[in-house]
Amino acid sequence: MESVNLTADAGHKGPSYFLVFIILGVLTLVEVAVAFIAALPDTLLILILLGLAVWKALLVALYYMHLRFEPAKLWWMVMAPLPLGLILVGIVLIEGW
Amino acid sequence: MSNTTAAALERPTTGPGSGFGVYNMKLGMWVFLLSEVMFFTALIGAYIILRFTNPGHFAEPGVVLNVPLTAANTFILICSSVTMVKAFAEIEAGNQRGLRMYLAATALLGILFLGVQAYEYSKLVHEGFVPAAEFYAALGRDGAGAVEGGPLYGATFYTMTGFHGAHVTIGVLCLLFTTVMAFRGRYTAANHGGVEIMGLYWHFVDLVWIILFTIVYLI
Amino acid sequence: MAEFWQLSPNASTYGADIDRMFYAIVILTGVVFVVVEVLLLWFLIRYRGREGRRAVHTHGNMRMEILWTAATAIIVVVIGVGSRGLWLEIKSPDRFPEPGISLDVTAKQFEWNVTYPGADGVLGSPDDFTARNRFNVPVGTPVHVTLRAEDVIHSFFLPELRFKQDVVPGMEIPAWFEVTTAGEYVVGCAELCGLGHYRMMGTMTALDAADWEAWYTAESVAAAQAAGTLNVASVDNEGSVR
Amino acid sequence: MSVDAQAQEAHAGAGAGHHEEIPWLRRYVFSSDHKVIGIQFLFMSLFFLVVGGLLAMAMRWQIAWPSSQEMPLPGGGMLPDVMVTDGIMLPEFYNALVTMHGTIMVFFAIMPLLVAVWANYLIPLQIGAEDMAFPRLNMASFWLAAPAGILMLASFWVVGGAANAGWTAYAPLSVSEVYSGVKLGQQLWCLSLIILGFSSLMGAVNYITTVINMRAPGLTWFRLPLSVWGLTVTSVLVLLAVPVLAGGLIMMFFDITIGTSFFQPEGGGQPLLWQHLFWFFGHPEVYILILPAMGFVSDVIANGARKPVFGYHAMVWAIVAIGFIGWVVWGHHMFMSGMTPVLGGFFMVSTLIIAVPSAIKTFNWLGTLWGGNIRFHTPMLWALGFVSLFVIGGLSGIFLAAAPVDIPLHDTYFVVAHIHYVLVGGSLFGIFSAITFWFPKMFGRMMNEGLGKLHFALTFIFFNATFFPMHMLGSGGMMRRLYDPTQYPHLQPQQDTNVFITVCALLLFASQLILVVNFFWSLFRGKRAPENPWQANSLEWSAPSPPPHGNWGGRLPAVHRGPYEYSHPERESDYWLQTDPTGAAPAPAPTTSGG
């Protein structure tokens, strides 16, 4: 069993955990504000909200789950199922049109 | 095999034939999380499709669901994520006290989240927001009742948030276990895989909630 | 077992195209099948193990591999291109031909109800009339059907017409066919729909123009009388209700 | 190294040298040794194979002699009146038989026989690991599968009987007691499959982690036997497909149990949504049911032909490609469902494309045979049978994939013929090949070759006699799931064919007795097996037969080359173990690229 040095990523660069936390909090506020205050067309609103959600999700995955600091192979493996989800939802949506 | 030297079971960590350079438990957790992605894709996908084809069953954001309350709850979960990652950072630095404190805080925040969700559920049910038309009569909500939307709204809402809640519950139980282990001094600066994979799971649950919050409450 | 890889006689317009496609695939896959099995048998005999012989040590042959990959790809593209147009022609609502008559087909456990527009030529009016399990259609003109189900999924299946379409509760599915030959045709249900699935059977009779006219007029008049919407003048003037 | 990792290593290492110390219960029942778990799965799934076969026999009897007083179902009198009344099978029971036959065969017989049995048994041995990455998770996987199976069987005896909406459980029939007459049975069906899904997921996580991280020194990705490749890609498919089914099953369970309306149109739900979810899982599932078999067959054919696998890299990429394209073809099961025709066109094209990697596989098997020095041992016969029959099943798939041609063929016996050619002629033949090939390794005894060959010959003949005529029934318009085909006038002339099929099916089933006899006789009385009875190359053949706990006596094998270096010109013997440090420089192609 190979031993991996867990402390390797201790000194990683990038925003501190606390900064990420602040950004997440602010983004949440922005989301709620956008959803209720802004008088935007529906499609645009949905796109903005989804964009914000994906942004937040990425922050969590990249920094809190350390994906940014993992070997590239792991990174690719994790990305693999995402297209599948899009295919499923996308095609069934076309169907419901 | 008990008389084996460790060297005999050593595998190369780099070069041809080596693995991903990630220890088994962590790799296994990631692999497992991939299947979780597909599970939530099925639930969220069903929701999107049903909502898309039956807009009449659903209400505008904020009409039925209590967005401020849930936004606060989202914030609680985000806080629990930062405490979780802090716990990990503390043990990486070898700080047992920090580890214990942050783990316990994470578990508490998780419980708080569940509490708020339980409160939200009970209020919604009282208002007549239920997953099936069968319950309408019992709640005095026949046809055009108190709440907007049709049975699909409740069904998809409770299924998605309920299964997320179930994940949080499991997470809290594991967190409590990890906390106990931390108090028993199981983890060290060099040896804290347990904390790391706990963190992976917990952050994933947070991540799912971020998506759910937007899709279910805000859109 | 007389019908070796053979469909029953066809009785619809696009059925002939489907059959042609079917036999084209029979031939294409037949060739592939024979090639594979003959090579297999030949190698088994030719290279059967014997004492003192040694197998050729090779890891492959790029040229051959590209060859058979490309050959398969070409066959497959041919089949795909050939089928796609036909498929859309049959199933795509915007390509349906102008209807000679439009019917409603409603499926429920375990019967087929076919509704005719009646004297006014409009479905959903009081003078519509409905036939259960046995119904007639005209030959030589496109018949449009709108398929609905009241309970579970059924599948409207006319083997001799090469027609099949699932009937889904909550959906209205348009489809069409045009019969080429007068006669009686089987109507089956091709989707498991409960304990009576096996006996959800009907008979469709295709009538040629004269028979159809006579039958349809008589039925329409009867239905209109029953509904009290009969307009005697129109029948007298045109000699037909349609 | 993490504590958990260390704990596991200690666990894997514990007690290998002194077997006696592991109590009987922990050694054979609640064992975490991958070999024991593999064998447990083997016995469980063979049991379900017999059950599924018996259900098929009851179905065939009814089809040949529908509701006949002269030919009552043998043993039908022993069944309760809700199944068989006065010797006449009830239609709802027939539907339950079809459903349970499909479900049990797919989920409880073939899937575990291919994946759980061989992934557990072979992966650690073929990659030179001492055990799985997570041995206890592995044990849990078995102990979830077994109760799931019991739950599924139990549903026959509950009120309303077993699920009867087909193995595809199309809603709203499946979710409505009013329409199907079944409630509890369908609920148990959902629960059982959810539990089994958990078990499969645990397995998949385990296999993937193990293959990625625990390969022996020197074992690069492109030195892996194709069995491991097949099993790995399969595990990825399981990992990503099963949760989608689980999601669908949960919604179905809610629809039945608390009256939600995900799939019920009355409440705004969509019947087609279930079909999409089911087939999004279902099509990858059918590749789950063939890819491992393709791997085993490649190993066996190379061994029998005494040649390296022809185009090893292409074989690997073909497996990956099939696994990949398999995600975008599910709509070919829904051509007639009322789905938008434009999508039908898309799915038709993507489906046809799968023929290309399948062609690579087929022709590379032929290429492997070419120029060989072929030994016809029993596993080899099954492998050759696999190739010849899989091609038939695959080519009949092309008919179904061409959407316009699928119009007359959908939901007829043509489809039944297709699925049995790929699932019996393909998967099951592959399984028989694997069982006969690795039996000596598993149990340390040889199987009887004479009986094995007889079993193969009879199975091959009766299999074709049973299922080939179904193509004709189907193109003649005989629908699936038909309790009594004689009701339809256009099917009456075909009834003789149905009787013929049933007779052959009964003979097919009877022929399996030879395997049962051979299996159990060899288990206790067979000749002692040497370490490497087939003179094969891959790692498992360097371990004792059967391998001890820990497999390698505490020392990982070092790997020097790919698994298919048969008949190397610079060597006298015609095989060359992967672990053999002697001999020429590393052989060309398959070993060069690293992983």
Ligand code: HEA
């Ligand atoms: C092991 C399982 C397995 C496998 C491997 C396959 C493989 C394939 N299947 Fe099959 N299929 C099932 C199991 C399987 N199937 C089951 C269980 C069902 C029914 C489910 C139900 O409704 O109950 C089904 C149903 C099914 C349908 C739906 C039919 C209907 O309901 O109307 C279709 C339609 O496209 C289809 C197509 C194919 C194709 C194109 C392949 C291809 O992968 C085949 C590729 C292989 C070859 C083509 C042969 C080898 C290639 C060559 C020799 C090269 C030369 C070839 C050409 C030039 C064409 N299958």
Ligand code: HEA
């Ligand atoms: C997955 C694999 C699989 C297997 C192996 C089989 C095997 C058989 N199947 Fe079936 N079948 C399906 C999967 C399978 N089937 C599916 C998915 C359906 C669709 C269901 C649906 O419509 O919902 C179906 C449907 C189906 C139908 C259509 C029913 C209908 O639509 O009305 C018929 C009809 O003849 C049939 C017959 C048979 C027969 C005669 C066998 C014979 O091959 C059986 C012979 C018996 C055996 C091969 C087992 C013998 C036991 C052993 C060899 C074990 C030895 C034991 C030890 C060593 C201990 N099957």
Ligand code: CUA
């Ligand atoms: Cu209606 Cu089958």
Ligand SMILES: [Cu+2]
């Ligand atoms: Cu498929």
